[in-house]
Amino acid sequence: MSKKQFEAESKRLLEMMINSIYSQREVFLRELISNASDAIDKMYYKALTDESITFNQDDYYIKVTADKDARQLTITDTGIGMTKEELEDNLGIIAKSGSLAFKKENEIKDGHDIIGQFGVGFYAAFMVADVVTVWTKALGSDQGYKWVSEGADGYTIEPYEKDTVGTTITLTLKESTEEDDYDSFLDEQQLKSIIKKYSDFIRYPIKMDVTEQKPKSDEEDAELEEVVEEKTVNSMVPIWKKNKSELTTEDYEQFYAEKHYGFDKPLQHIHVSVDGNIRYNAILYIPESMPYNYYSAEYEKGLELYSNGVLIMSKCADLLPDYFSFVQGLVDSEDLSLNISREMLQHDRQLKLIEKNITKKIKTELKKMLNNEREKYEKFYKSFGRQLKYGVYSDFGQNKEVLQDLLLFHSSKEKKLVSLAEYVERMPEDQKYIYYASGESNERIERLPQTEVVLDKGYEILYFTDDVDEFAIRMIMEYDGKEFKSVSSGDLGFESDDATNNTEEETKDNQELLDHMKSVLSDKVKDVRISKRLKTHPVCLSNDGEISIEMEKVLNMMPD
Numbered sequence: 280m281s282k283k284q285f286e287a288e289s290k291r292l293l294e295m296m297i298n299s300i301y302s303q304r305e306v307f308l309r310e311l312i313s314n315a316s317d318a319i320d321k322m323y324y325k326a327l328t329d330e331s332i333t334f335n336q337d338d339y340y341i342k343v344t345a346d347k348d349a350r351q352l353t354i355t356d357t358g359i360g361m362t363k364e365e366l367e368d369n370l371g372i373i374a375k376s377g378s379l380a381f382k383k384e385n386e387i388k389d390g391h392d393i394i395g396q397f398g399v400g401f402y403a404a405f406m407v408a409d410v411v412t413v414w415t416k417a418l419g420s421d422q423g424y425k426w427v428s429e430g431a432d433g434y435t436i437e438p439y440e441k442d443t444v445g446t447t448i449t450l451t452l453k454e455s456t457e458e459d460d461y462d463s464f465l466d467e468q469q470l471k472s473i474i475k476k477y478s479d480f481i482r483y484p485i486k487m488d489v490t491e492q493k494p495k496s497d498e499e500d501a502e503l504e505e506v507v508e509e510k511t512v513n514s515m516v517p518i519w520k521k522n523k524s525e526l527t528t529e530d531y532e533q534f535y536a537e538k539h540y541g542f543d544k545p546l547q548h549i550h551v552s553v554d555g556n557i558r559y560n561a562i563l564y565i566p567e568s569m570p571y572n573y574y575s576a577e578y579e580k581g582l583e584l585y586s587n588g589v590l591i592m593s594k595c596a597d598l599l600p601d602y603f604s605f606v607q608g609l610v611d612s613e614d615l616s617l618n619i620s621r622e623m624l625q626h627d628r629q630l631k632l633i634e635k636n637i638t639k640k641i642k643t644e645l646k647k648m649l650n651n652e653r654e655k656y657e658k659f660y661k662s663f664g665r666q667l668k669y670g671v672y673s674d675f676g677q678n679k680e681v682l683q684d685l686l687l688f689h690s691s692k693e694k695k696l697v698s699l700a701e702y703v704e705r706m707p708e709d710q711k712y713i714y715y716a717s718g719e720s721n722e723r724i725e726r727l728p729q730t731e732v733v734l735d736k737g738y739e740i741l742y743f744t745d746d747v748d749e750f751a752i753r754m755i756m757e758y759d760g761k762e763f764k765s766v767s768s769g770d771l772g773f774e775s776d777d778a779t780n781n782t783e784e785e786t787k788d789n790q791e792l793l794d795h796m797k798s799v800l801s802d803k804v805k806d807v808r809i810s811k812r813l814k815t816h817p818v819c820l821s822n823d824g825e826i827s828i829e830m831e832k833v834l835n836m837m838p839d
């Protein structure tokens with residue numbers, strides 16, 4: 280039997296492949312710019328081993344130009360170029376990456392600067408273009424070539440006289456329709472913002488002819504005229520790769536604003552460079568105030584994720600635990616296994632490592648703030664303290680190691696927030712438990728009859744006024760070997776001064792009164808008892824069992 284070839288509408292197949300890989304069309308520019316950057320990097324690597332090549336940084340750049348009339352977008356680079364063979368192999372064969380081969384051939388282990396590896400990015404151009412033309416001349420070659428393609432139907436190559444080494448790629452954009460707008464890719468502002476978004480930290484200048492209104496002369500009321508000037512639109516060196524000592528708080532604040540991480544000023548920035556098992560740089564921000572939509576479903580937690588300065592994901596949720604969901608910023612790592620679209624990651628092992636690491640850093644930083652900049656920390660705690668307490672509660676107490684030291688509560692002692700460490704440190708020697716009282720507000724708690732005996736002993740009481748407080752504390756169970764105890768619990772863990780008195784007798788003497796009270800309150804209480812807890816108050820409510828009255832209130836409010 281003879282084997283038959285599969286037939287496929289290759290043009291449609293290519294379109295399907297490309298459109299299923301990328302969720303957004305605009306990334307075509309990211310891909311072409313990344314290729315241009317790779318081509319310059321290759322020049323740089325060649326220069327390292329070949330003395331006849333000098334790499335003069337100023338000679339290397341990428342230029343993006345738009346021609347509205349011709350509906351053409353052009354990306355030019357002064358990189359290594361392609362030979363005829365390379366054109367055929369690298370652009371003629373889908374999923375063949377010349378860059379990956381280059382890294383292997385040249386044994387560039389640390390070739391982490393070269394971005395390409397999958398051999399599909401180039402075809403992203405066909406998401407927006409009907410025709411793609413490539414003019415190129417390779418390093419060390421006297422002949423240039425012109426490659427033209429309208430998609431997977433094929434391509435043509437012919438010799439072309441090109442003066443300089445490098446590559447120019449021209450996209451003839453598709454016609455816009457009512458649903459699909461391609462014209463925006465010819466718009467100066469639009470192009471600038473796409474470049475800023477994805478390729479801001481490409482290490483070579485990306486230049487554009489930028490139109491500006493400028494006064495015709497130095498005179499104050501001089502007329503304005505339109506001037507076109509070539510400008511570099513990318514920042515090139517990412518702030519996170521700069522030396523910390525070169526950066527000021529203002530630099531970090533400006534970056535925060537530029538990135539729209541928040542409308543406030545960040546309360547704290549954290550700049551991390553890790554060079555261990557997994558290498559990454561991160562800039563993290565703790566905002567001062569809660570984003571307006573923080574507690575709504577619309578709020579998305581996550582950090583920006585970069586691979587080698589190229590944006591991969593705008594909100595990578597896996598990089599932050601929920602209890603630190605307020606943290607903003609970015610992570611850049613060379614060690615990620617990207618999938619073909621660069622939009623997702625193949626393995627999350629590296630991400631997990633980074634997440635763990637970052638979580639630790641944030642915690643350390645917050646603890647430092649708590650110890651050294653109390654006022655600042657309390658500002659933070661006002662905005663996000665609740666989130667930390669939810670964190671303790673939500674993971675069945677697994678997070679408590681990270682979070683318990685960051686919690687603050689009001690207390691009977693100083694009418695201010697205290698940490699568990701501070702509480703324990705000043706406990707009188709004979710005090711065995713950490714006491715707390717739950718209530719709607721500090722004032723309400725202060726009026727609780729149950730607090731009296733504890734305060735009389737000279738013990739401090741933590742005030743739990745947040746719904747989640749008691750739930751969180753139940754997860755923590757103990758701190759520094761001291762268990763938590765509600766002032767309303769049956770056994771307070773110390774002998775009150777008159778506990779030796781026999782309540783049994785008094786109960787007997789007052790049985791009739793107790794029975795009467797119980798029958799009047801029959802559907803409201805389970806029992807009425809004589810208590811030795813009370814000092815100045817005639818009566819108090821107390822509960823049996825694990826769930827306190829306050830907790831019960833919260834639970835009752837929850838939807839079934």
Ligand code: ADP
Pocket residue numbers: 310314315318356358359360361369370375376377378379394395396397398399400401402446
């Ligand atoms: P990748 O970048 O993942 O290798 P692409 O489809 O983006 O895949 O590009 C395929 C190959 O084409 C590249 O690996 C590179 O060898 C070659 N190439 C693409 N653009 C250029 C360019 N501007 N200059 C030189 N070579 C290029």
Ligand code: MG
Pocket residue numbers: 310313314394395396398399400401
């Ligand atoms: Mg590429």
